[in-house]
Amino acid sequence: MTGAALEVIDPGLLTLVEDLGRPGWAHVGVGRSGAADAGALRLANRLVANDEGAAGLEVLLGGLRLRAVGDVTVALAGARGPTWLDDRPVGHEAVLELRSGAELRLGTVTSGLRTYVAVRGGIDVPSVLGSRSTDQLAGLGPDPVRAGDVLAVGPAPAGWPVVDLAPVPAPPDRVELPVVRGPHADWFEDVLSRLQAGDWRVTPATSRVAVRLTGPALARTPDHAGRELPSEGLVLGAVQVPPDGQPVVFGVDHPVTGGYPVVAVVRRYAHGRLAQVRPGDRVSFVHGRASV
Incomplete structure (x- = not known):
């Protein structure tokens, strides 16, 4: 553990902890689950130099507000909308440095449905059947994120990505x-x-x-x-x-x-x-x- 964490001020409509899921359990009635847009989670994780399967946050339609406890590095991918670091507008698909006490706020998305927030080191919650993902149908994994939750951040990986911005095209009509x-x-x-x-x-x-x-x-x-x-x-x-x-x-x-x-x-x-x-x-x- 690094001692860093993300404090949830407002979870928005629905925010879940998701990684790339728990394959291999269908024979006992458990589906893979994981991030609904796995590509977006992978991209956000790559931007902060995580393993692609590190657990992040899946945010439905925006509205999430987080406060950094200790210095953390995050990136957003997937559905886009206005986003602020304290009072400064910031972009998606880019590396964002949050000093301890800084607030990250996601406005209502303007395209797409689900935004992914990756933090360098990953969200460190207990795993169930080898995954930290929330499976809403099976009721496995962590509960949906609530106001007041303090989400621990895992150890930072070695090395840094070679880019700090990923060009992503706008979605089609x-x-x-x-x-x-x-x-x-x-x-x-x-x-x-x-x-x-x-x-x-x-x-x-x-x-x-x-x-x-x-x-x-x-x-x-x-x-x-x-x-x-x-x-x-x-x-x-x-x-x-x-x-x-x-x-x-x-x-x-x-x-x-x-x-x-x-x-x-x-x-x-x-x-x-x-x-x-x-x-x-x-x-x-x-x-x-x-x-x-």
Whole structure:
């Protein structure tokens, strides 16, 4: 322990401690969880020279206020919005030095949904099954951050990054989700073409568990109308269609099994995009190219 910490003055709407999750436990009913936008957490950690998997803070829609206890180094990535260090505006994707007693304040985000705050040394809370992540569906990991919490910071890593600013492009007006065919695509009429042609919007009933969409209802083929499906394993990015025909795209806290047909799967390289869509955003499904 370094003795440094972050005191939570205001957690905003919802702030969680997240790392890259706890893989390898699905056989006992525990999903991976972790940062919803893993790429954003990795970037913030790289900027402060942490291991990419160090635990940071996932902030929903902004509003977080922190006070440094001891000198700390932080970086923000993911959803963007106005941010202040004491009374001075500061940017995202950049290294920020907080002297002891300094306050970092995140305003309401103007693009995206989740901002990640990495601190040099990582957030040092007890791990559960090898991870410090909060899994909201399973109820594992640390509780959501509350006002008055003092979050310990771990030992600073050796060495420093070679850059102090990462150029990141502004997000597009419409989010494209590349998909590949799912195991039950044949339950629906020309479902991939209909997914790609539809005008989909994100509903307010969206969380780390799933992004729920509204648009033209997807109809089953006559042979599969009214059929039941035994529960099967689910993966991050699975596009499931419940009886109302409105797609549900599973997020990082998804259940390990589900009983509705999965017609498509979002490619892994776009999972960060899925984490940043907001209620009301327009979403397009596109053919998924082969990539990591």
